[in-house]
Amino acid sequence: MKLRHLILKEVWQRPTPMLTSLIAVTLGVMALVAIQNITIYSEDRINSDMESLGANVLVMPPEVTLQDYYAADLHGRTMPEEYVTRLALAQLPGVQNLAPKLCVETTVNSREVTLTGILPKNEFQKKSAWQGLGMLTNAVGSDRGCCATPATLDADNSPESLAHTRTIQELGERELILGSDVAAQLNAKVGKKLTLFDEKFNVIAVLPATGTIDDSRMFAHLHSVQDLSGAGPVVNVIEIMACCDDAAGDLISDLSAELPETRVITIAQVVETQVAVNGLMSRLSWVFFAILLLVAAASIASVMYANVTERRKEIGTLMALGATRGFVTSLFLGKALLLGIMGGIGGFIAGTILAIVLGPSLLGIQVSPIPQLFLIGILSATAVALAASYLPARRAAGLDPCLVFNDA
Amino acid sequence: MYQLESVSQTYVRRGNTVHALDNCSLTIPENDFVAIVGPSGSGKTTLLSVLGGMLSPTSGNVELDGVSLYGLSLEERASLRNRRIGFVFQTFNLVPWLTARENVQIPMMLSKVPAKEQQERALELLERVGLADRTDHRPAELSQGQQQRVALARTLANNPEIILADEPTGNLDPETRKQAMNFLREFHEDGRTIVMVTHDKETASYAQRSIQLVNGVPQELAHRNAA
Numbered sequence A: 001m002k003l004r005h006l007i008l009k010e011v012w013q014r015p016t017p018m019l020t021s022l023i024a025v026t027l028g029v030m031a032l033v034a035i036q037n038i039t040i041y042s043e044d045r046i047n048s049d050m051e052s053l054g055a056n057v058l059v060m061p062p063e064v065t066l067q068d069y070y071a072a073d074l075h076g077r078t079m080p081e082e083y084v085t086r087l088a089l090a091q092l093p094g095v096q097n098l099a100p101k102l103c104v105e106t107t108v109n110s111r112e113v114t115l116t117g118i119l120p121k122n123e124f125q126k127k128s129a130w131q132g133l134g135m136l137t138n139a140v141g142s143d144r145g146c147c148a149t150p151a152t153l154d155a156d157n158s159p160e161s162l163a164h165t166r167t168i169q170e171l172g173e174r175e176l177i178l179g180s181d182v183a184a185q186l187n188a189k190v191g192k193k194l195t196l197f198d199e200k201f202n203v204i205a206v207l208p209a210t211g212t213i214d215d216s217r218m219f220a221h222l223h224s225v226q227d228l229s230g231a232g233p234v235v236n237v238i239e240i241m242a243c244c245d246d247a248a249g250d251l252i253s254d255l256s257a258e259l260p261e262t263r264v265i266t267i268a269q270v271v272e273t274q275v276a277v278n279g280l281m282s283r284l285s286w287v288f289f290a291i292l293l294l295v296a297a298a299s300i301a302s303v304m305y306a307n308v309t310e311r312r313k314e315i316g317t318l319m320a321l322g323a324t325r326g327f328v329t330s331l332f333l334g335k336a337l338l339l340g341i342m343g344g345i346g347g348f349i350a351g352t353i354l355a356i357v358l359g360p361s362l363l364g365i366q367v368s369p370i371p372q373l374f375l376i377g378i379l380s381a382t383a384v385a386l387a388a389s390y391l392p393a394r395r396a397a398g399l400d401p402c403l404v405f406n407d408a
Numbered sequence B: 001m002y003q004l005e006s007v008s009q010t011y012v013r014r015g016n017t018v019h020a021l022d023n024c025s026l027t028i029p030e031n032d033f034v035a036i037v038g039p040s041g042s043g044k045t046t047l048l049s050v051l052g053g054m055l056s057p058t059s060g061n062v063e064l065d066g067v068s069l070y071g072l073s074l075e076e077r078a079s080l081r082n083r084r085i086g087f088v089f090q091t092f093n094l095v096p097w098l099t100a101r102e103n104v105q106i107p108m109m110l111s112k113v114p115a116k117e118q119q120e121r122a123l124e125l126l127e128r129v130g131l132a133d134r135t136d137h138r139p140a141e142l143s144q145g146q147q148q149r150v151a152l153a154r155t156l157a158n159n160p161e162i163i164l165a166d167e168p169t170g171n172l173d174p175e176t177r178k179q180a181m182n183f184l185r186e187f188h189e190d191g192r193t194i195v196m197v198t199h200d201k202e203t204a205s206y207a208q209r210s211i212q213l214v215n216g217v218p219q220e221l222a223h224r225n226a227a
């Protein structure tokens, strides 16, 4: 038998008083771990989004607020498709490509899916009025829509290019492109027929996984989606690929002037808002953490004081049998240490699970455990538990051993 | 063994001064078995605390084998208690959430005896007090007499030279009282020095001599033969 056994045995035999303190510590660590975890991954995703974005300017109905670039067309608000024509005809300098989108919910094989209508580039070419527009012959869909690194035109001709360039050359009226997740769910391959809105569609491509919300979508011709869903000639968003320099300069005011009834947002703005939200979350998580740890500290201190009072006679006996003040102090600080470690581990596990569960549903991001948070959680929980138990432990060590005789 | 010289212990509570020990001088030789008797509040427990190194008296000198007990540091006194003094209490003072065996192991744990040795010795001692079949019971699962026997076994854990007992039979019925006293007598016969506080004449008769405390002043009673 050692000090360690004494501590474990006491906690094991009388766990209830420690439970509230343990829960408080666990909650504090859990809040921190969950929020930090989500924030860190969300930041990671913004960074990778920045790299993979095909469009860098969005034109949306005015009442829409935008948090997530990939959900830019999921707000349900619409504006006339005619805006696309207006933008195309305006021939604004710096505009490389226009990609209008309309999203509707539908079911395939009794599964809910998001069907996104897109306009292939040959539609623009059909309209003679648009012939000769720079955007149709220029390189489009380069990495960030920046003119400095134009992509080759060949890449645009396969349906799979949609995944990277967000545009496509041709798309028939009853043709369908599937995101990787939805393809897997429906067990659909190229050449398979799927029934949407009572019409048979032919799957012409399955996109490679991108790690974005696009993976769970289906893409069809904009006009088919408009007709079949009964939405009429409207779109949710117009994605514009513009030269970075232009997007940063006059283009936004030019676009706003051209389409005063819309909201024009640059990706930079979207990213900024999201980064700001993340920063706020991150700071808030520390506030939560601090508050919960304070609550935990108060709870631990009061439970420890009660524990010392309750165990007066036991402590006196130990002292009579030769326990030093150091031993008695360790007895209580050891218990605090146990509490901190258990709270830290429990909080990390609970927080990580929470983040893994909430990450995808709240923010659409995949989250995995972050070891550094484990370290932070366990260290701070232990420090708080020890600090809160310091005075009770000292009181225990300062007890008069003579009380063993009197406290009959 | 013990040499007390004009030891006084006074408490001041709300302006009242209580002389728990009043200029008390006392010698307790090695292998003595002495009963401290006296009315309630006469300072018996105070004397025992002083002998146990747990209460530094207001004045006077307490020597154990020629060493001033209260010249030692708190830590040194704790270690001395652990190695050389065993305690028996009226209320047994077993740790309620430990088994009989673990309770007996406590003094050995405090002096860092290896685990295996702790267990073996604890079992041996419990066997000596007739509790070989109760080693894994917790105090609440034991009778009063059995609890006191566990406490007696615990007293012997580190094989102390001195045993200090405060009303060791106070909570026991006549039958178990006798049993406990026979163990204490055995411990005395092993060569230990025993100082025992008691109210009970019968219990005191197990001792070699009795000292009566009246208002903190000790007074030797007529020697009895070691029953």
Ligand SMILES: Nc1ncnc2c1ncn2[C@@H]1O[C@H](COP(=O)(O)OP(=O)(O)OP(=O)(O)O)[C@@H](O)[C@H]1O
Pocket: B011, B012, B013, B018, B019, B020, B038, B039, B040, B041, B042, B043, B044, B045, B046, B047
């Ligand atoms: N911590 C203390 N503070 C104040 N007075 C005390 C304290 N401890 C003991 N006393 C007083 O000292 C006197 C002697 O007390 P002590 O406990 O030694 O008596 P006792 O002989 O053991 O009595 P009993 O037979 O009732 O146990 C009593 O008057 C008691 O009130």
Ligand SMILES: [Mg+2]
Pocket: A405, B044, B045, B046
């Ligand atoms: Mg007393």
